[in-house]
Amino acid sequence: MRLSIYLLAGISLLGASCKKFLDVQPEQQVDDSQAITNLGSAETAVNGLYNLLGNDSYYGSNFQALSYLSGGDIQWTGSQSAPAQIANRQITADNANVASSWAAIYRTILSANYIIDVIPKLADPLFTQVKKDQLTGEAYFVRALSYFDLARGWGGVQLILTPTRLPGDHAGIKRSSLDETYQQVLSDLNKAAELLPLSTNRNRATRKTAWALKARYFLYRQQWDSADLYATRIIDDVANYRLLKPYNAFFANNATATAESVFEISYSVSFKNGHFNWWLPPALGGRREWAPNAQLVALLNDPAIGGNRNALIGQTAPPGNLWYGKLYYRTPTGTDPAYLIRIAELYLIRAEARAKNGLLTEALQDLNAIRDRAGIAPSTADTKEAILLAIENERRLEFAFEGDRWFDLVRTGRVANVLGLTDKNRYVFPIPADELLADGNLDPNPGY
Structure with a gap:
């Protein structure tokens, strides 16, 4: 499988390539098969797993932008073709934004696979079973969320559930059905809930976090x-x-x-959330290449509909009078949280x-x-x-x-009524063209 090469990379998987839209942050990924040897390195690996989840190409901005720009309320104000395709709901299989999100999600899964495989086998006397369960449970939760995002974004996908140490380790795997993919999500959530502590932590997975994602899962599954x-x-x-x-x-x-x-x-000053850069106007240190459209601005500013949620938007001074999003505003630090649940x-x-x-x-x-x-x-x-x-x-x-x-x-089956998009093939994103070329066992989504 082509994505296996990512776990064997160094600090930056894409450092030698030109920087695409939103790809502004080096990957913080190591070869977990070498790194996880004791309690300390296991904790470091799980911390890195959350960094992968929050990476620019995943929840740090790019994956969420696929929904922002597709959903009809956010306009693209830049000049690049890839996000313009998304905003116009005319995505092609070579769309760079789609490809970077797909790769980022699988990188997260592959890292979780190493953690799930290695941690239970470690013999470090300082590594209690309770702590092993916690860290392994966190990896199961992150893998569940990652497959959930692949399912709702792309449909049924290849299920990679064991470590990928060599490029050919998972050759020949076909895409699973959507139902099978969702069943894997539920299986991982069940395992996470068994292993995780019943505590409250807003930045790391606990049993309560698994329950919350289960609620979302069951909503999607009706x-x-x-x-x-x-x-x-x-x-x-x-x-x-x-x-x-x-x-x-x-x-x-x-x-x-x-x-x-x-x-x-x-996020921190050394691990920034990229959202602020794309929401804030230049006057506030950003690029404002995502912006609320006139309809959303009107709804948020209507006291009877938006109420005090108009705090989500602001407007620049004349003569620009540009509306912008204020949820992510911490510039230049970029330390805004990414709100997942x-x-x-x-x-x-x-x-x-x-x-x-x-x-x-x-x-x-x-x-x-x-x-x-x-x-x-x-x-x-x-x-x-x-x-x-x-x-x-x-x-x-x-x-x-x-x-x-x-x-x-x-x-909810409301895309055609709300957005006028009647081609149901377009209700999922395309499998990236470069992945299709590299893996003959990976089938495209119809219509792309």
């Missing part, structure tokens, strides 16, 4: 009772997770790891699951908890269809800059 169950486990943990008022309390004034956050990736999502997952199950009063209660936090009046929706549409609209604004909009429209 298993409403299970989505309700796992969302409730997090919502009911009021000592550790709660909606904060006003809306911007979870990110403004340099806030990090608040009670709003279930899982966020932390917030308690607000669990409320809206449970609202949708309960509406689907006909529990309309309960669904409205969860929906209105989000609306109350936003400073807007309770919803007056009174039918199942109206409540589901209200939840969709609430998710649109609540997570406007968190990369959910496109995937929400795909999973």
Whole structure:
């Protein structure tokens, strides 16, 4: 398999190539088969796994940009062709942004595979079984999230579950079906939940983090009772997770790891979050090549719809008068967290699951908890269809800059109605052309 070469690289896998859009940060990847020998090196490897998850090509910006630019609310203001294709929903198989995200996700998986394989076998007397379970569980969680993102982005994929030490180690593997890929996600989440401690940590996976991702998983799989169950486990943990008022309390004034956050990736001056560079205007130290479009600006600025979520956007002074996103604003440090799971999502997952199950009063209660936090009046929706549409609209604004909009429209079958895109082949991203050329066992997505 072509991606096996990535784990054998040094500090920078792409350092010798020209820097593509968003590929501005060196990979912090080592050969884990050599590095993991004791407790200290195991902890270092798992820290590196989170760095891979937060890399520029993954949650550091590029993977989320696939959803930002596809979802209809974010415009591309730059001149490069790859992101323009995404914004116009005319992606080709040689799109560099798609390729870099695909590669980054598989790099994360391959690193997790090493950790899962090596740590349980170590004989370091300082390495307790409890600690081994924790670190292995974290790797299972990250692998689950990675395969979940591949499934919702590309459909069924090749399932690589063991270490890749040589380029030919996984030759001949065909793509699994979408159902099989999702089943792997659930299997990894189950193993993670068994191994991880029942604690609260907003920057690393715990059993609660696994439960939260399970709630999202079951929502995508339309298993409403299970989505309700796992969302409730997090919502009911009021000592550790709660909606904060006003809306911007979870990110403004340099806030990090608040009670709003279930899982966020932390960054530092030496490991920067690239989002600020693409959201902020030049006057504030960025490039503003992603920007909220006029429709989203109008919704966020409507007191009856956006409420206090207008804190997500700002406008430059005349004569520019440019609207921009303010969720990622910490320049020049780039230390904004990447928000992967917030308690607000669990409320809206449970609202949708309960509406689907006909529990309309309960669904409205969860929906209105989000609306109350936003400073807007309770919803007056009174039918199942109206409540589901209200939840969709609430998710649109609540997570406007968190990369959910496109995937929400795909999973609910609403792409054609909302965006006018009727070609269902375009509801998934293309398998990168260079991967197809390098691996004859990898089949393309239809229509690309």
